Amino acid sequence: MKTQLLLIIAVGLLAGCGEKTKSDKPAQATNAPAATQTNTPASSGGNPLTAPVDYLNAVVKAQQVATKQVDVAFINQAIQQFNVMEGRNPKDLNELVEKKYIGQIPPVPYGSKLDYDAGSGQVKVVKQ
Numbered sequence: 001m002k003t004q005l006l007l008i009i010a011v012g013l014l015a016g017c018g019e020k021t022k023s024d025k026p027a028q029a030t031n032a033p034a035a036t037q038t039n040t041p042a043s044s045g046g047n048p049l050t051a052p053v054d055y056l057n058a059v060v061k062a063q064q065v066a067t068k069q070v071d072v073a074f075i076n077q078a079i080q081q082f083n084v085m086e087g088r089n090p091k092d093l094n095e096l097v098e099k100k101y102i103g104q105i106p107p108v109p110y111g112s113k114l115d116y117d118a119g120s121g122q123v124k125v126v127k128q
Contacts, residue, residue: 078096
């Protein structure tokens with residue numbers, strides 16, 4: 001008897017989980033900016049079966065963003081040091097390596113490249 005009751009409750013809960021009700025209320029805005037709420041094809045929308053994959057994708061993307069920010073700051077600092085010591089900005093980023101201000105030009109995330117403006121002495125990571 002108890003098993004049947006538990007089975008009926010479990011089936012009722014599972015059947016109710018997938019239902020979506022239509023509401024006349026407009027969607028409520030969240031505090032997050034709209035740019036962070038993009039739905040990509042890889043996004044599952046909170047599906048628990050793909051949660052590990054979604055998590056790993058988010059970790060990889062966060063690592064790429066962090067690497068990009070750190071590398072740009074590192075190169076810009078080397079350019080400033082070059083400017084102080086040499087009295088001018090380097091002609092290109094390879095000059096920083098040749099004069100030993102940096103050991104090598106750091107790699108950029110896939111699909112991106114370094115954009116160096118010799119006039120302003122600033123480096124940016126841009127999409128290819």
